Amino acid sequence: MPHRREKLIFEYSRTGRGASGQWPAKVAPPADIPAGLRRRSRPLLPEVSELEAVRHYTRLSQLNFSIDTHFYPLGSCTMKYNPKACNQYAMLPEFTARHPLGPESHGQGFLACMHELQEMLKEVTGMRGVSLTPMAGAHGEFAGVAMIRAYHRARGDLARNEIIVPEAAHGTNPATATMCGCVVREIPVLADGDVDVEALKAAVGPNTAGIMLTNPSTLGVFERRIREVAEIVHAAGGLLYYDGANLNAILGKVRPGDMGFDVIHVNLHKTFSTPHGGGGPGSGAVGVSERLLPFLPIPIVGREGDRYRWLGEQDLPQSIGRLSAFMGNAGVLLRAYVYMRMLGREGMGRVGDYATLNANYLLARLTQAGFDAAYPKRRASHEFIITAKRQAKDHNVTAMDIAKRLLDYGFHAPTTYFPLLVPECLLIEPTETESKEALDGFIDAMVKIRQEAEADPQLLKGAPHTLPVRRLDDVRAARQLDLAWRPEATA
Amino acid sequence: MPHRREKLIFEYSRTGRGASGQWPAKVAPPADIPAGLRRRSRPLLPEVSELEAVRHYTRLSQLNFSIDTHFYPLGSCTMKYNPKACNQYAMLPEFTARHPLGPESHGQGFLACMHELQEMLKEVTGMRGVSLTPMAGAHGEFAGVAMIRAYHRARGDLARNEIIVPEAAHGTNPATATMCGCVVREIPVLADGDVDVEALKAAVGPNTAGIMLTNPSTLGVFERRIREVAEIVHAAGGLLYYDGANLNAILGKVRPGDMGFDVIHVNLHKTFSTPHGGGGPGSGAVGVSERLLPFLPIPIVGREGDRYRWLGEQDLPQSIGRLSAFMGNAGVLLRAYVYMRMLGREGMGRVGDYATLNANYLLARLTQAGFDAAYPKRRASHEFIITAKRQAKDHNVTAMDIAKRLLDYGFHAPTTYFPLLVPECLLIEPTETESKEALDGFIDAMVKIRQEAEADPQLLKGAPHTLPVRRLDDVRAARQLDLAWRPEATA
Amino acid sequence: MPFIPHTDDDVREMLAAIGAPSIEALFDEIPRELRTKALAGVPEGLSEIEIGRLMSERARQDGRPLSFIGAGAYEHHIPSAVWAIVTRGEIYSAYTPYQAEASQGTLQAIYEYQTMMASLTGMQVSNATLYDGGSALAEAALMAVRAHRKSKSLRFLVPANVHPHYRKVAVATAGNQDLRFDSVPYERGTGRVDIAALAKHAGEDITALVIQQPNFFGMLEDVDALTDWAHAQGAFVIAVVNPTSLALLKPPGEWGARGADIVVGEGQPLGVPLSSGGPYFGFMTTRMEHVRQMPGRIVGRTVDLDGREGFALTLQAREQHIRRGKATSNICTNQGLLMTAATIYLSIMGPEGLERVAAQSAARTRELVAALTAVKGVRRCFEGPHFHEAVIALDRPVAGVLRELANRGILGGFDLSTHYPELGAALLVCATEMRTAADIERYAGTLTEALRAARAA
Amino acid sequence: MPFIPHTDDDVREMLAAIGAPSIEALFDEIPRELRTKALAGVPEGLSEIEIGRLMSERARQDGRPLSFIGAGAYEHHIPSAVWAIVTRGEIYSAYTPYQAEASQGTLQAIYEYQTMMASLTGMQVSNATLYDGGSALAEAALMAVRAHRKSKSLRFLVPANVHPHYRKVAVATAGNQDLRFDSVPYERGTGRVDIAALAKHAGEDITALVIQQPNFFGMLEDVDALTDWAHAQGAFVIAVVNPTSLALLKPPGEWGARGADIVVGEGQPLGVPLSSGGPYFGFMTTRMEHVRQMPGRIVGRTVDLDGREGFALTLQAREQHIRRGKATSNICTNQGLLMTAATIYLSIMGPEGLERVAAQSAARTRELVAALTAVKGVRRCFEGPHFHEAVIALDRPVAGVLRELANRGILGGFDLSTHYPELGAALLVCATEMRTAADIERYAGTLTEALRAARAA
């Protein structure tokens, strides 16, 4: 990519220019709107031709790394291939044109897809009921914790407002608990990556609402004592929440419901391969066990004979309610539906198999090449952690330096500095859709970077060198806030 | 763009790999096919995953300059914005699924578009009949010359087999004449860019079948004595062919039919903005005056009341026949139809206006900056020629060197070394869809390049420097032919 | 294997490198008794040929009726260029721009988006989207609690003419932190906030007043008066606005003497297809002084090591991945793709295009109301200025009439009887620039027939 | 102004730079009397909203009937990825790669295409497409005249079972250079070339024999015998093949002892939608010795100034822009976009996928033939091996039956009575992998009814 700056769209703008073929005919604004309610000056929107807009955003797009162009082993994000079919069929004109409040008579096709999706999600997670409405993983977490609270309240068990999370938990877990009005209790993780069961025992009590767990955890290892954990929490009167961000690792292998979880969310944009879209949309469908069924967020799709209909407040009077204005990210759900139908029964287990194979292969080869695994005694799940502690000490080269240098080699960087408890960590998730050659290419780059770290650490500190910009000044970004363009601001 | 080689798709291939979700179920090949007719070894097709294919071709695409990413002033090619709407509506599922031999009962929508397109083309060209079947400009030329021959033959005028072309003509003109079994007679062009009328007078005679002319010519100037030319040729018994590649210049300003032409083709992929697709498809619809109507190539769309139907051999028994297996590039025609309807009556003239304004502005500014116009006394049409003869003499810097250096500045190069009669020529066509700022950027680059030519000619000789490859060895390409990959050929 | 590139040789070599006998062995840390048996409830895999056939059939079932429903989701024209670009792999298949240098496209688009949204709403800063309009209102309430240090009540006044679903989302979400949303009635004659009823709250500790403009009925509030009243009480103003309407209407930043404090809304009208309700995006803008209380991602312009301009996520200390339990929100993945669609949409439409869309929609709705109220048994519910929706009252229950219309391929509007039983047989109708005079005529004609038939029956 | 970015200021400044008083003045070299008046026959411009409405309406008119027509254009599955990629601006809106360094994407794709097509047909070199299958046959004939220096006759033998449209295109095109195409009859029992009739031409100066495999009736020729016979007469062999069939059938490069000399065909089955007949692409491959006589663009692999591998157009001295009147063809713009689609299609399908498509299509066609010939009044026309088409004979005129079927949403096949009146009421039918058992049942059922009704009437 050239070191050529792509102007801001506003810099292309000229008064009087415009893609007028896109405009409806001009009519006067309605006379009944009083002057005092009207806008006085035009908003700062660009005035550009259609070509200028197309060229600008096409050029901008080329500045991105993406799955379609690069290996993208961003841990915890499951950046696997997004099949083009999913988009193609979710965007059939009838689907894109369907109004969310349209009648069921003109939505049987869509509702059938949603109902089958609910059923498939129940089956692969081992839960009894599913609501598709949460719009991302964190939103599903919110629904889940809200259901846990509603459950306790419905039983009159009003003191239960503590949510336990292991220190390795994703930031959304504690943030969700707080957002739900709960108190967060962190418990430590042992040196082998498993939760400290003794600490858990000490933490549970009459205030325990529940625990939020990812399994495999964000450390890239399977929580082996999960049944014990479940028993401890259940015995204390709490419920178990499963953060499904890592479901890809165990799809078709082991089901959260069978592990003892009461409520889960599934990141459809991870395990079921809907696009990440440069930051979303996602979808965080939630599944629950029997006892939480009454609390599921609405709407849900029900089936009566061969007709489908929306279930709402009348059907679920104890529901935690509505979390989105309509039906969540319906178009994302359609994409996930298409993907799941293409995978089918036999394909589910393959996802877990090959995601795990790829991660373990990469882990094995990297450790053989001299990198340090954070949990060297453990199997990798679908991801694993490399710690650059030694490189940091010996050569003052950080995980971030390695990450930035990887960009120069044409690889998106793994997740860095998460989970927080592992120093200088790189959380690497190759996914099942990458070939052995892609992994080998990544390994080669990592080996070269290690050599560079020894021979020329400044090379890494200055990386990236071949991208549209070199390393960006985050501190300045936060100190000298420049969050919106102003006509004066650029010469 | 990085100097990173994108592997050949075959290098990603591994035996046993494949995008199996795209395959139908496996069945045995029919037993009735005898062994002797069967294939014995598999063809050399890549075995790659869907992701590998998507990633490979997405990455390849990024190596191209295109209208959507770069200013592309390739003379004679009219690289204007291709509206996205044209593609979107031509690819509606009903249109893409329609079989070419489907019944008229299931094609009234498509046929209505084709009929209206014929009518609009008649109107903007001033011709009496149109056939949409030719699949590119050269194909339209072929149809045109074949009609000219058929006309003379139908009159028993069998000796007329000479086609006159000005020396500035596009290569397809003489090539077409030959392909049609005619003899080519070239006539010179005067120093002011107009055809040498005296030479024309000398050239015409009883063998004259016709003359092929572009107007404005490929020299970027309007043939001012066109009426005289028409009279001379007509008086000699010949017909006039209008090469519509440059119609963009005069759209809505002057019509070939009014200039006296008997037959024309229109490059819909130029004037009517259908995509160039990395080399096609195009469309070369032909229009004719009254006397050539019976000879139009089939099929044509006819209208009876409010029904549309195909017209074929029965309807046009004197037709030159069929030039394509079905109906030419129907999908391209749909795109052109959408574009023409969006332009509408008032939009047609705007095309000619602004294409001409842009060209004359660029010409004025470049000559003010010290470049040499090939026809300094003339108005530019929608394009114009700069000659680098002086740069070649003074600094040994060729038109090609300038062209390659422009790539480094982020501009596609103009057409080089065409027309052949202007030494070191650059044929520059900005089109009407480019903004003044885009033109100014190009001018700035040209000025810098001229300075570089003086200060550091080697910089230009080595250009481009910032593209995926540096200057390619054409001589080697032709001498050591490597036209297909072989497994041994790459390490 | 669909989507999996491994050959048998690959698997063999990889297992050898790992030192494991089989893929199965890689799962040996999972307690055996937990292992899943066959997933009988999942059907067998389909090829793309088969899924294509199935989805086309399902789409055909839903058809393409002529719709006059609005109620928070609007059928506007979307230039073909918008989705041609956002479905490009580099946009569609990238994630949150954590590696700024490898994500300048996404980051610059967000910066441009922030600029446009701030200007459209008349505020200073925008985030990079929330989930949707409803959840954005909930987040705005939570943010108001944080930003408005003086108010301790956690109490919000929410007029009954705010979108009923939004109110429910706010309760379901922020209710967990004990925020209270008290209803304020609307005037029966105009459908607008009942100022007299509101005035009764004078002097109370109110964290914020929510004002939707246009309100759920499509009517225009006296936003200046409401805003000044709230500010006089020491309450924040949370504006809920339709972005298209802002081409015509006074931006919340200019409401009253000081302007709204937080602005949210549903971004769907800006280039996002209806698509059964999502994915859409919620937008949020505010004044610079509150930026550190804002939820969601924010992009800033900065420089690189060579001093070249570039873009990066900033103020991340507000977010869950840094601040965890003390973050401004739990939001992580947002609605990036739709934000990009909206940015391209706004670039292509420009100020003139958006203004025309707004004006045309308003004009069409006026034609619609005129045509429908000319039908016997139909009258308008509320008097006063409105935008591109209106409430009409029928002389018989709405549900049956809508069913009758749907049978004839017309979706006649949103039945208000569930949420507003006090209005009787009331129907919320909408027309945008997408509805033609012929469409409106068809609706009026069909309605006439339907009502006549009902009367006869 | 749609698509034109000029502001009034721009125009003023630009005219000032030119030194012209108005845009109008720029046309002052055009004789005044020639200037166009209003284009009354062109309707007023439409916005994208309006054209979208119109095109959707037109599409709806055409519907989506269930089709069993083949006859040279085939409805195969196209992976969604194919058109998602080729409509990317960098591919869609680029032109012929004249500037190789700025077009490596297109050039490398062509090189890959050439490799695939050469291998698929069993030949050594491929060009970068011709217009379509029909025009490719015409070009092959012209090329044979150039390449086959020994033959002076300009005479071609073309069996009557070669696609009738291709034969017409060849005559309309190459007839202008006095090439002659003499018909060879087919056997009434098998639909294959009548070898006895062919043998009568032994010893004549024949430039080439054209062999279509499978032939227009879908039947498989004895290509070895035909090829060897032609070569024994000193004639070239021009093969016309269906590329999908080559996954199963012997490639022309292996026909007979020496293989075909020139291979052409219609590329549409490889990822190109039916789209009313185009844009498709013609392919052509040949042996290396004839490469300099080949029409069309060719890409070669070479190196750059630094020795790095790269791709460029080569052997351009064959082409019209260099050789002008002496070029191998007048072709300039070809069918690049479709070539790219085919290259991606072949990459995604791979050898196994293409084989399955071919085998499934053949199997479905056998089921179709079985189902249709089980209907009273229907029988098969020809005996012998075939690919994915077959000719069936009805007991009454085809046109009326097809009309009846079309009324019920089924396109029953291609009526052969115009081109082959000697076959009576004959219908060419086709099924590909896209037709299900249910589709076939529906056709058979509907045909039964239609014939019964016709009999009763």
Ligand SMILES: Cc1ncc(COP(=O)(O)O)c(C=O)c1O
């Ligand atoms: C472990 C884990 N939990 C929860 C989430 C939150 O999901 P989302 O981003 O969809 O809200 C993520 C997302 O990155 C995650 O990795």
Ligand SMILES: Cc1ncc(COP(=O)(O)O)c(C=O)c1O
């Ligand atoms: C002047 C002129 N004539 C004819 C043609 C041939 O048109 P096509 O490439 O569509 O065959 C061209 C194309 O570049 C041209 O520029």
